[in-house]
Structures are given as C-alpha cells and as structure tokens.
Amino acid sequence: MVQALVTLDENTNRILNTVKAKYMLKDKGKAIIFLVNKYIEAENDPEFRPEFIKRMQRISKEKTIYVGTMEDFDKRYNINEIRARLQAESGKKIGQIRASKSNAPFNHSKKIRRDHTESSSL
Numbered sequence: 001m002v003q004a005l006v007t008l009d010e011n012t013n014r015i016l017n018t019v020k021a022k023y024m025l026k027d028k029g030k031a032i033i034f035l036v037n038k039y040i041e042a043e044n045d046p047e048f049r050p051e052f053i054k055r056m057q058r059i060s061k062e063k064t065i066y067v068g069t070m071e072d073f074d075k076r077y078n079i080n081e082i083r084a085r086l087q088a089e090s091g092k093k094i095g096q097i098r099a100s101k102s103n104a105p106f107n108h109s110k111k112i113r114r115d116h117t118e119s120s121s122l
Contacts, residue, residue, distance in 0.1 A: 008016070020031040067073045074080060 016028045016031045016035075019025070019035060020028060023031075023034060025031050025034060067076055
C-alpha cells in the first residue's frame with residue numbers, strides 16, 4: 001500500500017471526518033478510499049454500464065452502410081461542398097480535413113516544435 005502525506009483545506013477535512021463518522025471508518029485514509037470507490041462507481045466508463053452494452057448490442061444488429069474509400073465517403077456526404085460553404089461563411093481558409101496525397105488521416109497546419117535545449121539522445 002502507498003503512503004502519502006496530503007494537505008487538506010478545512011472544508012475537505014470536515015467532509016472526510018463526516019464520511020469517516022457516517023460510515024464508521026477507522027481513519028481518513030479509509031474515508032479517502034471509500035470516496036474514490038464511490039467516484040469510480042458513479043463515473044465508470046460507459047463500456048461497463050449495462051445500458052451502454054445493451055445499446056451497443058442493438059446498434060451492432062443494425063444494417064451497416066458501406067462507403068468504400070475516403071473519396072467515396074467525401075462524395076456520399078458532400079464533404080467538399082460543406083468545406084466550401086464553411087470557407088465562404090467564415091471568410092477564412094479552412095485547412096484540409098485529410099492530407100491530399102498522403103495516407104495520413106489529417107493534415108495538421110501547426111507543426112510541433114521541439115525544444116532544442118534537450119539532448120537528442122533521449
């Protein structure tokens with residue numbers, strides 16, 4: 001088990017004491033563990049919730065739509081027309097959604113700069 005020294009404000013300390021007393025826990029560490037477990041139950045990823053599983057099973061039974069290549073997808077959903085309309089409305093040039101002659105899924109307009117002060121042997 002990991003031990004940690006934590007700094008708590010008065011309100012958090014009062015809440016932990018309340019949880020500790022209400023659920024008859026031995027110490028504040030147990031209260032923290034209890035609250036974390038309650039949070040995990042409340043905010044659990046949707047893949048573990050029964051309603052999510054049922055919804056995905058229902059969706060998996062639906063008829064799928066084959067669109068083929070990305071060019072076929074663009075044609076089917078009029079991506080080029082949408083892109084042109086957005087450019088006209090905003091007055092700004094909108095970057096390509098997809099790289100034109102590349103297998104890369106996106107054409108990023110911003111390049112990530114590396115800090116040259118770091119060693120290149122990392």
